Amino acid sequence: MNEILRVQDLSRSFYGEKVLDGLTFSVEKGKIVGLLAPNGKGKTTLIRLIMGLLTEDSGRIIVDGKPVSEKTNAIISYLPDSFVLGSFSRIKDAINYMAVCYSDFDTSKAHTLLSTLHFDEKQKFSSMSKGQKEQVQLALFLSRKAKLYLLDEPLAAVDPATRSFIISTILSSFGEDNTVIISTQLVLDIEKILDEVIILKDGKVALSGEADALREEYGKTLNDIFIEQFRFV
Numbered sequence: 573m574n575e576i577l578r579v580q581d582l583s584r585s586f587y588g589e590k591v592l593d594g595l596t597f598s599v600e601k602g603k604i605v606g607l608l609a610p611n612g613k614g615k616t617t618l619i620r621l622i623m624g625l626l627t628e629d630s631g632r633i634i635v636d637g638k639p640v641s642e643k644t645n646a647i648i649s650y651l652p653d654s655f656v657l658g659s660f661s662r663i664k665d666a667i668n669y670m671a672v673c674y675s676d677f678d679t680s681k682a683h684t685l686l687s688t689l690h691f692d693e694k695q696k697f698s699s700m701s702k703g704q705k706e707q708v709q710l711a712l713f714l715s716r717k718a719k720l721y722l723l724d725e726p727l728a729a730v731d732p733a734t735r736s737f738i739i740s741t742i743l744s745s746f747g748e749d750n751t752v753i754i755s756t757q758l759v760l761d762i763e764k765i766l767d768e769v770i771i772l773k774d775g776k777v778a779l780s781g782e783a784d785a786l787r788e789e790y791g792k793t794l795n796d797i798f799i800e801q802f803r804f805v
Contacts, residue, residue, distance in 0.1 A: 576636055576720050599753065604765055608757065610802055615725075615756075622722065649713050651710060670715070684731055705731055771801055773802070
């Protein structure tokens, strides 16, 4: 089996409003996939369902051939859309925590990434900007040797120069045994690294496929295709 993720007839509502409505798609191993939609259109809900942080109303999610559980979570490196390392005083404390909690955490890689970003591991999180905190968090979660990386809006809080570094870091973390799903609305910044895209609209898959095939079919960049999908939304 070459699928790392299958989502089938997945629905989830909040306060009577359907955020995901019979969502169906699959992702093969060894791909970098863009999960694209404007803010508030189901990307984070979907990722939290994959991680078992929310419960679906109906449908199912299969990760590496298994239903969502602690076992499937163990092969996923999940970067949330908010800063979750605030309970630690310094960067080195967060590194130690990651090393203890995750057997696939590569401490050497974490040191290298943080050094490249010019962080001192003795630095306190309280002294950092929101963007700096997000950079540290990304570096640590990309330092796991996971089968599936779920990156929820990894570019939202950082400047353009840092976005370029993040993109190159994602590429350097990627291999034929890894799959990366990047949730974002900043399509222009990441489209050059995407193998496939999944565009969500009205809780369903509005458009999906191989990035190059979609560019050829529409005669447009992925960014322009994305804009066209939501022109009147």
